[in-house]
Amino acid sequence: MIRKIIKIDEEKCNGCGACAAACHEGAIEMINGKAKLTREDYCDGLGDCLPACPVNAITFEEREAPAYDEAAVLASKQKKQDPLPCGCPGTRSRAIKREANDAPVTAPLSSRLSQWPVQIKLVPVNASYFDGANLLIAADCSAYAYGNFHNEFIRNHITLIGCPKLDDVDYADKLTAIIANNNIKSVTVVRMEVPCCGGIENAVKRALMASGKFIPWRVVTISTDGRILD
Numbered sequence: 001m002i003r004k005i006i007k008i009d010e011e012k013c014n015g016c017g018a019c020a021a022a023c024h025e026g027a028i029e030m031i032n033g034k035a036k037l038t039r040e041d042y043c044d045g046l047g048d049c050l051p052a053c054p055v056n057a058i059t060f061e062e063r064e065a066p067a068y069d070e071a072a073v074l075a076s077k078q079k080k081q082d083p084l085p086c087g088c089p090g091t092r093s094r095a096i097k098r099e100a101n102d103a104p105v106t107a108p109l110s111s112r113l114s115q116w117p118v119q120i121k122l123v124p125v126n127a128s129y130f131d132g133a134n135l136l137i138a139a140d141c142s143a144y145a146y147g148n149f150h151n152e153f154i155r156n157h158i159t160l161i162g163c164p165k166l167d168d169v170d171y172a173d174k175l176t177a178i179i180a181n182n183n184i185k186s187v188t189v190v191r192m193e194v195p196c197c198g199g200i201e202n203a204v205k206r207a208l209m210a211s212g213k214f215i216p217w218r219v220v221t222i223s224t225d226g227r228i229l230d
Helices: 018-022 070-079 149-154 172-180 195-211
Strands: 002-008 028-031 034-037 058-064 133-139 158-162 184-192 217-222
Touching: 002 034, 018 028, 070 195, 133 149, 133 172, 133 195, 149 184, 172 184, 172 195, 184 195, 195 217
Parallel strands: 133 158, 133 184, 184 217
Antiparallel strands: 002 058, 028 034
């Protein structure tokens, strides 16, 4: 099929690996010091790797390529998990540093929230605060797991939260309407490492594709012990 897909200029590529790290689907690998699109069926054509490249070695092109295989991407990600029988990742043997969390609190932290409501199900599609907004779409649990969530993620963002497992809804249609009908500057997704949080990431991805817009976006994953994984 003819579709939009990324193209990597190997002559420009400096081998920094930023694009491979930015590719949520694992379509790019570093081979002999150069970035390679090794899985065309893993490339969704959204181009979240483009802004990560410091030398502008990545562009879009339309050509014959296999269709994006979302099921294969999800299966590949699942293999990288180390799940417990309940479906959550197992806790691996490691020393966990908690000096920052254990330090005494000398003053209350200020909320960085700038709008209400925040639940994806409740927020209006056409709200004035979406104009020119940097959008944060976060899993409910992430703010509890990561101690500095307000300062690092909510600050200077319009915040939407949800839990695809508890809400038992598909957020994609609502998010598509918000992105398509407003001037959104960027999208940040913050999710937990547990498998069920993949639902919120996938909903955002489908919303971006359906909106017809090319907006910079990134995914940040929080571990169950409060660390940023990627």
